[in-house]
Amino acid sequence: MTAIATGPHHLQLTREGQLRHFLTLDGLGRELLTDILDTADSFIEVGERTIKKVPLLRGRTVVNLFFESSTRTRSTFELAAKRLSADVLNLDISTSATSKGESLADTLYNLEAMASDMFVVRHAQSGAPHFIAESVTPKVAIINAGDGRHAHPTQAMLDMLTIRQHKKTFAGLKVAIVGDVLHSRVARSQIRALNELGVAEVRVIAPGTLLPRDVEALGCTVEYDMLRGMKDLDVVIMLRLQKERMEGALLPSEGEFYRLYGLDRAKLALAKPDCIVMHPGPINRGVEIESAVADGPQSVILNQVTNGIAIRMAVMSMAMGGQLAERQQALNDMAKQEVRL
Amino acid sequence: MKLSSRPPAGSVKIIGGQLYRGATATSAGALEANPGLLIKNGRIAAVGPDALAQAADETLMAENCIVSPGFLDLCCNLREPGSSQKGNMSSETRAAAHGGFTSVCAAPDTSPVNDSGAVTNLIRDIAASRALVRVLPIGAVTRGLEGELLSDMAGLQKAGCVALGNASQGLRNARVLRCCMSYAQTFGLTLMFSPENQALAADGYAHDGLVTTRLGLLGIPEVAETTAVMEMILLAQETGVRLHLSQLSCARSVDMLAEARQRGIQVTADVAMHQLAFTEDALSGFDSRFHVRPPLRSERDRQALVAGVRDGVIDAIVSQHQPHESAAKQAPLAASEPGLSSIEVVLSLGLERVAANELSLPQLLRALTAGPAAVLGQSAASNADLSAGAVADLCIFNPDQHWRPGPGTLVSAGGNGPVLERSMPGVVHYTLVAGHKAWPSLLP
Numbered sequence: 001m002t003a004i005a006t007g008p009h010h011l012q013l014t015r016e017g018q019l020r021h022f023l024t025l026d027g028l029g030r031e032l033l034t035d036i037l038d039t040a041d042s043f044i045e046v047g048e049r050t051i052k053k054v055p056l057l058r059g060r061t062v063v064n065l066f067f068e069s070s071t072r073t074r075s076t077f078e079l080a081a082k083r084l085s086a087d088v089l090n091l092d093i094s095t096s097a098t099s100k101g102e103s104l105a106d107t108l109y110n111l112e113a114m115a116s117d118m119f120v121v122r123h124a125q126s127g128a129p130h131f132i133a134e135s136v137t138p139k140v141a142i143i144n145a146g147d148g149r150h151a152h153p154t155q156a157m158l159d160m161l162t163i164r165q166h167k168k169t170f171a172g173l174k175v176a177i178v179g180d181v182l183h184s185r186v187a188r189s190q191i192r193a194l195n196e197l198g199v200a201e202v203r204v205i206a207p208g209t210l211l212p213r214d215v216e217a218l219g220c221t222v223e224y225d226m227l228r229g230m231k232d233l234d235v236v237i238m239l240r241l242q243k244e245r246m247e248g249a250l251l252p253s254e255g256e257f258y259r260l261y262g263l264d265r266a267k268l269a270l271a272k273p274d275c276i277v278m279h280p281g282p283i284n285r286g287v288e289i290e291s292a293v294a295d296g297p298q299s300v301i302l303n304q305v306t307n308g309i310a311i312r313m314a315v316m317s318m319a320m321g322g323q324l325a326e327r328q329q330a331l332n333d334m335a336k337q338e339v340r341l
Numbered sequence: 342m343k344l345s346s347r348p349p350a351g352s353v354k355i356i357g358g359q360l361y362r363g364a365t366a367t368s369a370g371a372l373e374a375n376p377g378l379l380i381k382n383g384r385i386a387a388v389g390p391d392a393l394a395q396a397a398d399e400t401l402m403a404e405n406c407i408v409s410p411g412f413l414d415l416c417c418n419l420r421e422p423g424s425s426q427k428g429n430m431s432s433e434t435r436a437a438a439h440g441g442f443t444s445v446c447a448a449p450d451t452s453p454v455n456d457s458g459a460v461t462n463l464i465r466d467i468a469a470s471r472a473l474v475r476v477l478p479i480g481a482v483t484r485g486l487e488g489e490l491l492s493d494m495a496g497l498q499k500a501g502c503v504a505l506g507n508a509s510q511g512l513r514n515a516r517v518l519r520c521c522m523s524y525a526q527t528f529g530l531t532l533m534f535s536p537e538n539q540a541l542a543a544d545g546y547a548h549d550g551l552v553t554t555r556l557g558l559l560g561i562p563e564v565a566e567t568t569a570v571m572e573m574i575l576l577a578q579e580t581g582v583r584l585h586l587s588q589l590s591c592a593r594s595v596d597m598l599a600e601a602r603q604r605g606i607q608v609t610a611d612v613a614m615h616q617l618a619f620t621e622d623a624l625s626g627f628d629s630r631f632h633v634r635p636p637l638r639s640e641r642d643r644q645a646l647v648a649g650v651r652d653g654v655i656d657a658i659v660s661q662h663q664p665h666e667s668a669a670k671q672a673p674l675a676a677s678e679p680g681l682s683s684i685e686v687v688l689s690l691g692l693e694r695v696a697a698n699e700l701s702l703p704q705l706l707r708a709l710t711a712g713p714a715a716v717l718g719q720s721a722a723s724n725a726d727l728s729a730g731a732v733a734d735l736c737i738f739n740p741d742q743h744w745r746p747g748p749g750t751l752v753s754a755g756g757n758g759p760v761l762e763r764s765m766p767g768v769v770h771y772t773l774v775a776g777h778k779a780w781p782s783l784l785p
Contacts (some may be wrong), residue, residue, distance in 0.1 A: 011626075026555070105671050126557040128673040134626075135671065148675070149557030188557055212554040213562075288544030 011133055013322070015329070020322035021133045021142040022315045026150040026191040033196055037161050039314035040307070046083060047309060056317045057086035059116040064090045066145070067104075067123040072305065073145050073155070077120045079315035080312035086118075104128070105136050109293070112137045118320060126150035126185075141323040143315060146178040149185050155280050156189030158311040160197060162304050163217060163235055166276050170197040174232050177220075178205040178261055179288050182212050184249075186280045187239060195219040205229040206261065209250040226261050230270035237278045238263050238288050254287050268298065276300045350776030351398030353380040355737065358403030361387075361703065362380040364711035367653065367682070369703035370725065375408055383503035383775035387729055389511065399769055400748040403737050407702075410472075410724045411417060411443025411734035411772060412709040415533070415716060416587055416659040417684060419445070419476070420458075421752075422468060423452025428754035432761040433684070436474040438772040438779035440660070440685045440738035441709075442472050446717075449481040450508035456481035456492040458500035465501055472781040474772070475734070477717070480505045480687075482521050488512040491521060495528055503717050506533035507585065509634060515572060522580040531583040531718065536569035536594070537635065539559075546675055548590075548636040552621040561636050563591045570594045574601045579610055585716055586610040587696050588661055590635035592645030599654045607718045607739070610654070612646050613661035615759055617699075618690045619643075629670045629677035630757055640658055647699045648709050656714035658691065658705070660684040664755020682755030686746050688738060689765035696766065702740065733776040742768040 010087070012021040012028075019032065046054055062081040066074050074090065081088045093107065110306045118141040121129045128150030133142040145154040150225060160170075166175060166315045175194055181187045181204050202220040204211065225227035230236070245251050263277065277289075277299045294301060355378040364370030378385060379392035392783035401656065417437065420428035437445050447464060449455040455464060461478050470477035480497030482505040484490040494505060505525060512518045525532050542565040547553045547561025570586060574597060577584035589595065589612050601608050615633060620640050623631035631637060647653035663680025670677045683690075691705045711725040724731035743764045744750060751758055 103668065103672065104676075105668075124675040125674065126559075127675075127676045130627045130628070131629070131673045147557075149559075188555070213549050213560065214551055214554055217551050217554060265617055 011130065014323070014326050015036060018322035019318045020316070020326055022153055022319050023142060023144045025156060025189050025196065026214050028196070029157035030196050030198065032192060033157070033160070036157055036311070036314050036318065039166060039318060040161050041312040042156070043313040044307070046051065046313070047306070052083050052261040053085055054083065055085045057081065057320060060320060061115060062084045062086045062088050062118045063111055063116045064088065064120045064317070065093055065122070066091070067093045067112070067121070067128070068078065068146070070122055070146070072308075073122065076305070076308040077145060077174070077312050080309050080316060083309070084313055084317055106286050108132055108136045112140055117241060117323070118316065120145050122146045123146055139327070142189065146185055149183055149188070151189045152185040153189050154308070154312055154315055155186050156193045157315070158304055159190055159278060159308040160193050160238065161307045161311055162278065162300050163276070165303070166300060167234060170194070170199045170307060173199040173234045174201045174203070175199055175235040175237065176203040176205050176229055176233050178226065178229075178238045178263065180210045180241050180245060181206050181215060182210045183242065184239050188218065190237060191218045192219050205231055205250070206282055210245070210302055213331040226267060227270060230267055233275045234273035235269060235276050236268070237261065238283075240280065240282065241284060241288050261308065262286075262288055262290065263293050265292055268293055278304060281305070299302075344779060347767070350380070350383050352386070353773070353776060354378070354392065354397035354400045355380070355403050355408055356400060358391070358408055358737070360408050360727055361706050362366055362683055362725065364703065364707040364725050366656070366711070366715045369653075369701065369707045370711065372407065372705055373404060377408060377739045378727070380773070380776045383733055383777075385724070385727060385729055385731045385733050388727065396625070398424065401768070403736065405741065406737050406739045406770055407735050408727070409441075409706050409738070410710045410727060411736045411774065412441045412582060412688070414442050414445040414660050414662070414684065414714040415585075415657050415713045416448060416613070417445040417662045418448045418450070418680070420664060421451065423646050425671070426666045428473045430467050430476070431473070432532040432752065432754040434474045434476065436662070436685050436751070438473045438774075439752050439769060439781060440686060441658075441688050441738055441769045441772055443734035443736065443772060443774045443779065444477055445474060446477045446479050446503065448508050449479050449506060449509070450486055454481050454486050455479070455502070456484050456497070458493065458496040461497055461500035463501055472591045473673070473782055474774050477503045479503065479533060482507050482525070483517070486510045489516060489628065491524055492494070494525055495531060498530055499624050504531040504585065507535075509535040509537070511537065511539035514541065515576070519576050519580065522584070523577055526580050526582040529583070531585055531716070533585040533587045534573055535587040535635070536566050536573055536589075538569045541565035541568065546632060546634070546636065546679070548621045548638040550621050552624055552640055556625070556627065558624070559670060560567070563580055563593065563638070566591045566635060567593045567597065570597050574606060574608060578606045581607070583610045583718075588613050588616070588635055588659065589646065590616055590638050591651075591653065592642045593640065595645050595649040595654060598649070602654065609656045611657040611659045611713070611716070612650065612655050613660070614658050614687045614690050615683060617643065617647050617650065617658070617694055619759065624674070627674045628676045629672065631760060632677050632679050632683065633675055636681040643658065651700055653707070653712075656708070656756040658687065658708040659713070660687045662753075663754050665757045667756050670757050681753075681759045682753045683759055685751050685753060686758060686760055686765065687772050688769065689744075689746070689767040692740055692758070692767040733773055735771070736769060736774040737768045737771040737773075738767055740767055742766070744768050
């Protein structure tokens with residue numbers, strides 16, 4: 001047993017507590033999260049070999065379903081699937097079926113009929129992967145590659161892997177997440193993971209317009225003043241700021257945001273000397289982070305990208321394992337029933 | 342068979358059970374043993390020993406049942422004309438009859454929009470030929486429900502609209518709202534508005550609270566409703582219009598409503614039954630069935646709304662029935678259409694509140710009968726007393742008997758019921774409209 005399923009999130013676990021979809025970190029316990037990190041660790045070595053392949057997903061078909069464009073996340077998922085020896089199909093749905101009026105459900109029924117084993121889904125609407133896993137294609141393993149403002153669980157896990165590599169343990173760590181928390185699926189997943197893995201404090205640093213209501217309920221403290229918020233930090237995670245936020249009257253200007261919440265050398269100097277700097281990318285230099293910091297010695301931003309492949313290999317292989325175990329279980333159950341008949 | 346051209350109903354005698362009667366705007370009424378009730382020519386002919394003594398064409402046994410005035414729904418979407426994939430006059434009035442309703446107000450957001458006497462007449466014609474219960478059209482207060490230009494209010498009234506509203510669509514600004522009120526007041530019309538400040542609601546579709554924060558849903562803040570409630574109350578006071586606030590969802594709105602009434606402002610209100618039964622937690626698994634507008638809010642809001650019904654501050658409970666074809670809900674939450682197909686379980690959900698000691702049975706029934714009738718003033722046939730001479734619009738139900746709402750038992754064309762395959766209290770045995778059996782009814 002790795003985790004106790006709670007509420008609607010049993011959706012992503014088998015009866016034995018194995019992962020069969022990967023939709024959100026909600027409902028996944030520390031043991032399972034640690035399993036994912038350990039499995040990813042073992043895949044890092046694969047990326048360093050000359051032949052970067054393992055046969056875990058040989059003969060399986062993985063479909064990358066990106067309803068929202070993305071370069072980095074899609075390519076790391078593609079590489080991860082290929083290193084696991086899967087057949088990979090990349091579909092950029094935002095410009096194909098749905099523009100012809102086909103519903104999301106119909107698109108998926110068609111792909112399922114092509115005997116796909118796994119869908120990697122990115123969608124602009126929160127809960128879209130849940131909807132697919134629950135109501136559309138329950139026999140295909142669904143991996144959430146980012147849904148609306150809800151969750152980006154592989155990103156959060158690759159961040160955890162990066163933190164563990166640099167800090168060895170989560171106990172006692174003080175971590176800040178800075179910037180547009182309101183619109184960020186990454187921040188929601190990170191806050192959840194950091195709490196489950198047992199850090200000492202998660203702080204969110206942002207102006208009131210970029211924070212969701214009652215954000216403390218997610219398991220964090222709120223700090224409006226970044227100069228105060230940087231104190232004693234072991235890890236600072238910067239979030240990307242979309243230009244649209246100025247038009248939406250959430251912020252006056254990029255300049256004011258950078259002055260108050262941009263990570264420059266002066267602000268970073270207020271944290272612990274070995275504080276690492278993270279960013280889920282893509283970065284806006286001079287908007288949320290100074291170039292000298294992004295490229296500086298404390299930055300681990302490119303480690304995050306490398307770890308992204310290992311984490312995605314781990315999650316894909318584990319979910320496929322759970323999905324196959326479930327199919328086998330169903331066959332066994334059927335066989336038993338036949339014997340009884 | 343046309344309601345208007347049916348042969349007069351035969352005489353019916355109802356024996357046993359209890360009568361629910363005597364509710365007024367200020368009293369919840371009471372239950373008393375049924376001494377026998379006789380219906381002749383669509384009206385109650387006698388109550389008491391004389392009723393028992395007389396012969397009747399049919400006798401309905403009501404043991405363990407409550408005989409109540411038929412329910413009146415102030416907010417119902419019948420989907421006709423215009424949206425036959427979701428429902429139609431026959432299917433949805435049959436669902437209403439199954440739910441114990443004898444009169445339903447038809448929301449104006451049909452296609453075409455009910456913004457002229459001609460459309461009202463069309464709706465009345467369709468209802469006359471195919472409706473199983475009384476259909477009371479609500480007219481659109483602005484042309485096309487676009488929130489910009491006034492509709493032909495006097496024409497709508499003349500054609501039979503019992504009130505005007507904007508079907509949860511916004512008005513362009515406060516000036517248009519003020520003009521609507523001032524013009525409607527000229528004709529003594531009641532205006533029904535679902536209060537929502539559209540700029541504050543923006544693209545939201547769920548209560549801005551803990552669940553939206555956790556799931557990353559787009560929230561509709563409480564102030565989107567409360568600022569609109571305050572604006573509407575102030576303008577109603579100034580213009581003197583009869584204002585009805587439809588489908589409140591916030592605790593603070595109930596407070597403002599009570600205060601406005603104390604100050605003598607003519608304002609009434611209703612709440613949808615699902616707001617009394619569910620909270621934001623219903624969305625915690627992204628369940629698109631519970632995507633409703635206004636959104637399900639916090640437990641504190643739910644309790645305040647129940648208290649509002651208990652105290653009579655909220656006059657009526659409505660179904661806000663919105664049947665949908667399955668594709669409308671087969672989508673991620675944000676892309677699904679809002680609304681529940683709810684009219685058949687309103688009574689059962691209410692009886693669950695009674696079982697939870699949140700409402701008394703008379704308080705629940707008042708909000709389904711005399712409460713909404715008072716909102717419509719003269720327009721509704723009042724038979725709250727069930728006394729001789731009153732129209733025989735009745736609902737006879739067993740509050741203790743259980744049933745399972747589901748595809749086999751629900752008759753609405755919409756499959757988007759809030760409760761499916763769970764045992765619920767409250768089975769409607771008979772719904773009588775002018776003495777005719779609307780439920781149980783044969784399929785058309």
